[in-house]
Amino acid sequence: MDDRVLLFDGIGQDFPSPGQRSQIRVLDGISFEAARGKFIAVIGPSGCGKSTLLQMAAGLLLPTRGAVHHRGRKVTSINTEVGFVPQQAQLLPWKTLGENVELPLVLRGVPAQERQKRVDDVLRSVGLTGFEQHFPSQLSGGMQKRGSIARTLVYRPDVILMDEPFGALDAQTRMVMQSDLQTLSMEAGATVIFVTHDITEAVLLADNVVVLSQRPSRLLANIPIDLSRPRNMFEPFKNPGFAAAYDAVWTEFRSQLQAGQIH
């Protein structure tokens, strides 16, 4: 079998531009791949098309040009073989946190007893034990996001697409969850594509960091991070080679933005 679990092949995306005849080109020929068990971080300026990229991998959007291949098959409809953590938490508002996290297991016909145990475990690991009965509207922003992560982790998909999962978390919680995610991907061999704004986070977690440019977005660089695992999430600079890797990414990232203007 092909080892390339996900392959982005010359992706382009144009969106209609309201009020104008022309279209906005958002993504312009993006190609990269994610081998089995690898951890890919995607960084890029706000609005460059990172979320759009993940949606294509999930089959929610067809690229205008190019294609996404999942295990060699072109993605043309909703891809049920990936786990997707959207940018907004998107918990179902009519279900309690517990029911939300349990939902994928219910959908997959996991027996009730096992469901209970797995929900308890995953909620403990995201620090939400005791909030099973809360409705999403009764949770804080960060708690909702953690619930959304738990909902995906609970059914252990092979491929996980995460859109800024830890953006709304405080430094401490974030480190714990980063560490958990690393353990998970190492132990379960899950392939992860991970959008983030935090370069430290990208370097700490990823095997490859994909750097995107301003809209119309091109691939600026695809930087391999060769730090040994497990990495220390709590003191980033204690990882040998971290500083160099960080600098490599930061240099690419800031290259286009020297002017100090947003765009």
Place this chain on the structure above:
Amino acid sequence: MDDRVLLFDGIGQDFPSPGQRSQIRVLDGISFEAARGKFIAVIGPSGCGKSTLLQMAAGLLLPTRGAVHHRGRKVTSINTEVGFVPQQAQLLPWKTLGENVELPLVLRGVPAQERQKRVDDVLRSVGLTGFEQHFPSQLSGGMQKRGSIARTLVYRPDVILMDEPFGALDAQTRMVMQSDLQTLSMEAGATVIFVTHDITEAVLLADNVVVLSQRPSRLLANIPIDLSRPRNMFEPFKNPGFAAAYDAVWTEFRSQLQAGQIH
């Protein structure tokens, strides 16, 4: 006139706990104040009650115990003298970005010509020029959040409450906006209360950093930051005294979390 624009006086908040008879105590006797023109950063673990605190200042929620005073008057109903940037962008989905940002000016009866100019200015400063005609659903997460910030800045309120405004932004955009916010608060003398997860950001922007503990949340520390202004947002460590201030906050923040467990 009292120089203390906002005064949190022994705030406590209990929420009903679904599935249980008892209530969850979220905030437990928080007191601090914001003097005129000062910049207060609030940090604390996810779910500790930071957003709740801001909502009280905006008059959206009455504290169970204690009270918020705004210029000496107790806040008992919706406080129209503050600007509020909520944690979720909360743009009106039926208005375009331009109309959303224009709305506070329309509500205040600003003449159309001036409105146009001010909207253009503020959209430029948050890097959203050219997206006036987009509906919120056509914007990326970070762009929506920037729109929400623009909507508050456009009418230049004296007091601005911001709930993690820059959380969804990439490093570069964030720095530019931090810098703009500093300029604004210095020039216009606006009082800002600012919730963030980023300790660097808190130290860079604030005159005082309020550190909250785990739920039930108490005030761990209220640390004055005596760095001279204007501060350099692009290279934090070039500000003299930054490292020490950072360490002071970080030490307080991590103190309660030594175990490495979320809670």
Place this chain on the structure above:
Amino acid sequence: MREVAPRSSLASAGGGLGAIGEKALQWLVKLLPGVALLIFWQWASGRLIKEIYVSKPTAVVARLYELFSSGEIYPHLWITGQELVLGYVIGVAGGVLAGYSLGRSSRLARIFEPYVMAFYGIPKIALAPLFIIWFGIGIGSKVALASIMVFFLVFYNVFAGVRSVDRELVNLTLIMGANQRQLTYHVFLPAAAPFVMLGMRLAIPYSVIGVIVGEFTSSVQGLGLFIHEASSTYDPAGVFAGIVILLGFVTVANLIAGAIERRLLRWRTLSGSGPIDA
């Protein structure tokens, strides 16, 4: 995300006797307009409007007592009750099914929705002979008429509700591996519930109207027939007694629907979308 400052009322809600008094007061306030209306009616009947058109509340109560104590009304009640329940249930079931299918498939919707609207606009009253030929003069034609009226309301509400469901939630659930049945149960029905419940509530009075119109058109027994007879024999107290009984039906059904709605939509009042008194 949280309630607007209602905490302050917690104290009074918790306080023993005071709370009971407050509850009673609330009921009083609720009943007040009704009582005022009744008093006005009693006064106006015979003064502003002849009693043969609008009977007096006292006369209506007397007539009601008579009807129930003599047992005269029971067979009518029994028939009309059956028709109401059957018509309502069939109409709701059909409306939910059709509304859901058309709501889910925009292709089907584009083709069939205009036809549904057109049929909806046919004055059923003009088709009385057809109803009689097809459904007879027994309970069948009334059930048919009521369920058609109920159907349209429920259909349109479910249709609009299903179409208003957040597409992102649907997509997420599909990615999680939901099949169509699961998607319906876990996402579409709860998300469309506010519309569905609205349709079901709106349909309550229409099932009554359908049955009554049906009984006016053809029937052997039933409350509608009773009212019609009372009306043509100049028995206004009888007419209003019949109407009061119908209102009883509607009010009870409405209370039940309200309770169900509050249960099903509990999550909405917790979240930011409850009623606002601002």
Place this chain on the structure above:
Amino acid sequence: MREVAPRSSLASAGGGLGAIGEKALQWLVKLLPGVALLIFWQWASGRLIKEIYVSKPTAVVARLYELFSSGEIYPHLWITGQELVLGYVIGVAGGVLAGYSLGRSSRLARIFEPYVMAFYGIPKIALAPLFIIWFGIGIGSKVALASIMVFFLVFYNVFAGVRSVDRELVNLTLIMGANQRQLTYHVFLPAAAPFVMLGMRLAIPYSVIGVIVGEFTSSVQGLGLFIHEASSTYDPAGVFAGIVILLGFVTVANLIAGAIERRLLRWRTLSGSGPIDA
């Protein structure tokens, strides 16, 4: 947040002649069920069911031609058209006002909503003599009946719509300095628009039903009377010609409402809440 994979159809939509052909095909598919129905009707009439009950499409068309070319129908059309427009406008205006007030104030709602529901459940047909006394046998009683029916539907939809508005958006707008009028205009109306539009669409056929029921009860002129007279003078083609004209009214009004709805709710189809074909 974005559309599900519809980009693929962009190519064909843009392509000149092919696009026109496709459009024509779509219309064909849309008309197909109607045509099939007509053919079946033509066949069944006189075979499955006597012509005096359902006439034949060809006879109906002939009768329509006759009615319009002789000008016989115009006075009826004119009266009924007036009644429809007035009834609809009054009902919608009242429904929006009342629904909005009760939706905004949960205190008012708690007191008055049960009464509204109860009145809604009164079979208006049973009160025919009252309507005649109060509104006469002219256009007044028909307008009253139609606007009452429209009122209830619009009322309930606006009520539910206003209550479903996201409280956080309301609060934010208040903080930004909105007064009540501005809040209504900028937040409540647009947010409740899906419900309001639904109510207004549901009300279209009901204004027709109200007017026709009114004309069936008493009238000097109007389509309802025409239908009734056709029915009692053994003219089934006339009955169905009248119904076809009514359907024309409904369909045109529905098309207009659909266009308005698409315009007003444009933001919803852009966002994730459009129809899903999954």
Place this chain on the structure above:
Amino acid sequence: AQQAVRIGLGAPTLSFLPIWSGRALDTFKPQGLTATVAALPGGDASALAALDAGDIDLAAVGPDSMLRAVAKGQPFEIVYSLMSKVTLQLVVSKDFLERAGVKPTDPMPKRLAALKGATFGATALAGAQEAAARWLAAQGGLDPKNDIKVAQVGSPIAIQAALEAKRIDAFVLSPPEGFLAERAGTGVVLVSMGDEFPLLAKQPYLVLVAKKPISPASSELIQKTVNAMQAASAAVLDKPAEVAEAIQKQFFAKADPQAIASAVKSMSSGVAERGRIDVEGMKNALTFNKEVGNNFGKEFDAAATKDDLWTNSFVDAAKAK
């Protein structure tokens, strides 16, 4: 200038023969009148309500509903008898006829006794049709309450449909319904009530009602209308075929002309009195109402109510001219 008169009709059926004839031949015009006929399918109660409200000048209704209203204190007066015999016909389905084993030529008691267990259709319960059905059953020696069933079935066309679909066994309606059923092969006229019972042959069956007090102006209007009605009645008697044709052409264009012609012919004897009511006819009407069990809650005396409940003054004035 032409004066307008508004006449309310509880049901637009052919049995209001003088009104149709008057409109078809326009006997109103010579009187300087333009007639507007308001349809009030809501029934006699609606027509009388409209009269009470002043929306119409005259209501064309059955005397029973008029008497009920007067008993409740309504100020109404009969000013003209449109039909002076009961025009109702008992029509039964062919099926029922076979089952019961009777023929239209059988003696009356046998025909009526056969009705046991039949279901009747009526356009409205508690009206003339139900009363007539139960009265017929009683004449046949049956228990009028329990031996027959009467169902409300909206309009005449719906009743025809019900008869054809075998939902009912019989109905009691005025022509042309009976003839139509016979032509459609669904039913048979078993009894023509007005022709076969002396009590029903002479009594006001459909009347024009005015609201009291009658002002001089409305008195003049009523007088002119009565004149027009008399002219219309005369025409029916003189040349029934032509009148029938005129009515059919103008108002029943889509109906079977022969059925209309037969109907007009069979009902024409009902207009023979030219609107005059006499005490005997009134008595017959009251007797009939008593026999069918109509309880008005008040006793009327035929003679004593002259010029209060009913009057011939307009008819007499017309004759005098």
